[in-house]
Amino acid sequence: QKEVEQDPGPLSVPEGAIVSLNCTYSNSAFQYFMWYRQYSRKGPELLMYTYSSGNKEDGRFTAQVDKSSKYISLFIRDSQPSDSATYLCAMSPTGNQFYFGTGTSLTVIP
Amino acid sequence: GAVVSQHPSRVICKSGTSVKIECRSLDFQATTMFWYRQFPKQSLMLMATSNEGSKATYEQGVEKDKFLINHASLTLSTLTVTSAHPEDSSFYICSASSGGRGETQYFGPGTRLLVL
Numbered sequence: 001q002k003e004v005e006q007d008p009g010p011l012s013v014p015e016g017a018i019v020s021l022n023c024t025y026s027n028s029a030f031q032y033f034m035w036y037r038q039y040s041r042k043g044p045e046l047l048m049y050t051y052s053s054g055n056k057e058d059g060r061f062t063a064q065v066d067k068s069s070k071y072i073s074l075f076i077r078d079s080q081p082s083d084s085a086t087y088l089c090a091m092s093p094t095g096n097q098f099y100f101g102t103g104t105s106l107t108v109i110p
Numbered sequence: 111g112a113v114v115s116q117h118p119s120r121v122i123c124k125s126g127t128s129v130k131i132e133c134r135s136l137d138f139q140a141t142t143m144f145w146y147r148q149f150p151k152q153s154l155m156l157m158a159t160s161n162e163g164s165k166a167t168y169e170q171g172v173e174k175d176k177f178l179i180n181h182a183s184l185t186l187s188t189l190t191v192t193s194a195h196p197e198d199s200s201f202y203i204c205s206a207s208s209g210g211r212g213e214t215q216y217f218g219p220g221t222r223l224l225v226l
Contacts, residue, residue: 034214043116043203043217044154088153090215096142096207098215102153 003027006089006101015110019076023089023101026070030091030099033065035074038086038103047087048074079108112138114206116218123194124226131189131221133204139184140206144215145177148201160187194225 006023013019021035032051036044048063050056050072056063062075072091076083089101113136123129133143142161146154158174160166160181168174178190187206191198201222205215 032214036217041201041220041222043114043205043220046214046216049214092214098144098156100154100156105151 003099004101010105012107021074029093032092034090036088112216114218120222122224129191133187135206142207143187144205146203196225
């Protein structure tokens, strides 16, 4: 079993839709949770960073962590064509060792 | 936010030559740097983790004599692909962390290597 599971998609939504991206994990020691956005042929860009459980909001983006279910989510409201990218979840037990999901490819159709 | 640069962004070389890729943290001190490889439409594959002033820790299956990593300062790490072959063609991405508890990684823009 992989440490982190992420549906690779592809996911295609119309502009303005709410997008939900998810990852599950098996290691209960994970405490730090991140979402990265990667455009084609570019390095990943940190979007959201959360410690432990709870929600975090930044503009159109909301990250949720449910440690009891070992499940994290990223919500994108009012999705835009510029949101089309691959979204990677990542997590860490200590902040020194990181585990990545395989990434979900998202296309927002104008 | 923290900025990480990589140079070159793209390199084409002949088979058998060596290629050096630089990774720099521009506005913070990176005690730990990571090197990844990414094939088209696939996720990141961690190659090695390097801490400033010490030898890199390589992931299983990654040849340390093939992929030489040097982390000589808190702002610079280099990856040298020695005697490159066409199968080494890939997208190489570095990331850097200040290493504090809970600190996340910040990625460079990547280097696309094509070996002919």
